[in-house]
Amino acid sequence: MAVVRDVPAPQDVRRSGLERWPRYAAAARGLRNYWYPVMWSRDLGRKPVARGLCGERIVLIRDGGTAYALDNACPHRGVPLSVGLQEFPGTLTCRYHGWTFCLQSGVLKAALTDGPNSPICGKVRVKTYPVAERAGLIWVYVGDEPAPPVEADIPRELLEPGTVVVGRISIQRGNWRYAAENGFDEGHAQMLHRYGAVYTAFRRLPAYRETKVVADPDGYLSRVTQLSAEEAEYPGLGKWPRQRPWQRSGKGHRVSIRLPGFIRVKAAHQAHAYWVWWTPIDERRYRMLQFYSAPVSGFDEVKFRLHYLLYRKPFHHIQFNNQDARMVALTPDSAPERLYRPDASITAWRKLCEQARGAPPPAESLDETLAALAEPLAEEANAASGQR
């Protein structure tokens, strides 16, 4: 008799709290009409690789230095082209029957096992996806509208010459929206990351912060700390958190989120930035792409890379961020939600998503959105001070 664990059954994907943001609610598989990073450029060669993106199945391959992306299904019998191989330059051949597709156009150039005069040539076409390579990454566009230039969806900082990008790419369980919300979420860090992570062992996390959400250039929403309380007296409970003399207050950094779902974390006094994309695979899984970027070269680059490999990767990108990924995986989709004051960062993000590309024309501008958002927050704060 195998061991049976006391685990909950799998969850429904629809969350009941999203009615106010219909486009966001519909985007369980991601926002379409955007470029997404999907893998390191250096990992793509002549061997095709499969990638799920916004519920679509894509095969990627490099040929003559250029990356290509096609629908990962041979139209003949549906077998994945990612198990195929390259028999001629500029093409990808299905391993099953030798159907050979032009990488650029997707057109069937030959059905090898039907001879050179196969009548099906030119009559079949697999879908191709726009692909680009920037900042050491492969970017794929998925959508129904014509693709904008890839630079439209890549942060300016990553595109600047001389920028070094290091990072970690992993697959995680859970819906990408809860991962993105976790990333921009004001409240959780003070609690979730307080315990069990080397990365915060010597950092004094505040008890709570008051922040406001502002619109930044380049389409970012940013959280701006208004007040940071190292310690507080909670009525009926006592002081929190326990102070640890060896901890030092962290330096302020600005957390910003942008469509279609990534954050930038940057400190005013530092040249490097921290980035996370939550690229949807399907409703239940996302690819987490975590980066550090910095304009460094020579010995500074060596130091930057070593610091990443020896400290930031194991302690920030793995141990610290796995605390986040665990919470995202544990967030059920069928349960109702009950937001609280710091979730203003989340509702601002959800409102932003209503204005994503391909949307019906937004009823209000982002500034109006933020203004409108500020009011109930103020009201709630008043109610709160009146109450207690």
Place this chain on the structure above:
Amino acid sequence: MAVVRDVPAPQDVRRSGLERWPRYAAAARGLRNYWYPVMWSRDLGRKPVARGLCGERIVLIRDGGTAYALDNACPHRGVPLSVGLQEFPGTLTCRYHGWTFCLQSGVLKAALTDGPNSPICGKVRVKTYPVAERAGLIWVYVGDEPAPPVEADIPRELLEPGTVVVGRISIQRGNWRYAAENGFDEGHAQMLHRYGAVYTAFRRLPAYRETKVVADPDGYLSRVTQLSAEEAEYPGLGKWPRQRPWQRSGKGHRVSIRLPGFIRVKAAHQAHAYWVWWTPIDERRYRMLQFYSAPVSGFDEVKFRLHYLLYRKPFHHIQFNNQDARMVALTPDSAPERLYRPDASITAWRKLCEQARGAPPPAESLDETLAALAEPLAEEANAASGQR
């Protein structure tokens, strides 16, 4: 290519044979309005633990010596409180955003990451469950009606001072009803346990027994052996079972079942008793809690505990009862059933379940139930003797 096993697909949970017992048929997740044992008292401390019970998800924690049980989902985002921790006495704090709930009332006392004046305090409440500790076990009440005293659902023997309770708690696959039916089932022991168990290697199991079901004090139904045949001549087949000279006839014991689903097995001449609860987790899994109890102390207690650890646990509670658990796991829920004469014990139990707490007022008393039950049994027996 991974190995694929020739196993049946998972089964539907509805069994077609239960139409005559509508409440029982509806109780796939257990009978509500009862206290259930869920874990050892000694295993509960300040670290919260998750327990599934009758389809509900519960978090248990001990604080200041007292056990508490709450709905295992933070109302904020639905994350399980069982991954939370205790920041203040008398409370449980969600690990994600620090929502802090009063263990006694379930009321939100603080949203730590929103500061001491968070307006949401006092406005949110998680469900709490009645909990009690008796006989070294944690008991939880799940139901819609007010909870009776816990003693109402605990056997008198286990509550007596000086009683020592030892046992094994495990999670098993299958529906709790088939486990309970297996436990009170007259027929299976003579076949299922005849082979492959050390526990019965030296015990002469009869070929068959004739039993009647009677109502015992304290709400038990008991099987009373009327006739026990060591060997029989089966028409057209021959004698059965094969006699093994080294085996000795077992001493008689009385098997009794009680709502919401546990048995007591007791021999007239012995002080100790054997108990099993089949506490439903959900439709497909149950927690099997197997105990031995005895009024012992001093050196007798040491002997009793050693005898359990070295003999009864490995050979009775594990090897022998795993034979039962395997059959329960193999009982499909979608198949029709065809009962036979010894299943009178099962139908009596099903009738008893129709009178469980929270039920519409029973049309007949338990005595009437048993009397009514006796008639068709008699008829069937007559028909049987006439037939052969």
Place this chain on the structure above:
Amino acid sequence: MAVVRDVPAPQDVRRSGLERWPRYAAAARGLRNYWYPVMWSRDLGRKPVARGLCGERIVLIRDGGTAYALDNACPHRGVPLSVGLQEFPGTLTCRYHGWTFCLQSGVLKAALTDGPNSPICGKVRVKTYPVAERAGLIWVYVGDEPAPPVEADIPRELLEPGTVVVGRISIQRGNWRYAAENGFDEGHAQMLHRYGAVYTAFRRLPAYRETKVVADPDGYLSRVTQLSAEEAEYPGLGKWPRQRPWQRSGKGHRVSIRLPGFIRVKAAHQAHAYWVWWTPIDERRYRMLQFYSAPVSGFDEVKFRLHYLLYRKPFHHIQFNNQDARMVALTPDSAPERLYRPDASITAWRKLCEQARGAPPPAESLDETLAALAEPLAEEANAASGQR
């Protein structure tokens, strides 16, 4: 956090391309009213074994030298009889409560734990299946019409005295139809088996072949090679395949398929033949039974068996055919299909299936089917030569 793989979700079983062959489309679990091989005779003894066949669950057991097959569910509580055991010759006893069934008739002979006068005896019956043993294999008939003699579904060659049959039986993922289609498929071998298999490392596979499908005696459809091109110049691409000087052209063999789904591969100059049955377990799994047969004896038999064990089994039946099984497992069922010229072999097979036993009377004979099939092929060929 457990590792999550980037794998596609499980597929639907209905394929959209099968509308033209309604009986075949409906046969996701196999064609009924046929005999299927399910296991080696030598592997069946007094211990019952479970076998899935065309979606039905069957228990097999040998008694007094004869093989029997019954529905693998005790009518009492549905527990599989395959965990049962034999208490009396000519019967199978359920392990749970000792219900004992006549192997020949399926009738309940005794309910052991209810004593010799159990009134249920003779009133319950489990379904029995026709079973036969030929060529060292157990054959089971599943269907609704009376079973024909087993010889009707076994190749003549395997029935001839002095024939030795060796082989491999395994369970594979995927629908049996795509396995059968792969087996008779003209096109795939030249591509799929070109790389990665020792079996073809020294064999010169042609670039493509032109074949026609003909009706052979005994109900076989056969592919007859009309033209075999070792190399070809593909417009816009170049020559294919790369020639390897150490490879030698293979000798011609005739591939034939027959209802309910097996192939015979035979070379004119050789005495041995190669066989594969794809026996459906259910919609998603099939049992692959691969054989070599030869009329050998004495030292020739030893050589034949050794050659199989040391060469054909590891390199043909395992490594080479696992390439096929992988493609079958990768063929999605929900995707549309787009057939090409060599798939004439597949459509001929599908048409043949429309004439399977138990079908409504076929509108045309097999010869007419093949004649009708030849026309569009000719047209398509004309169109093709006109086009290029």
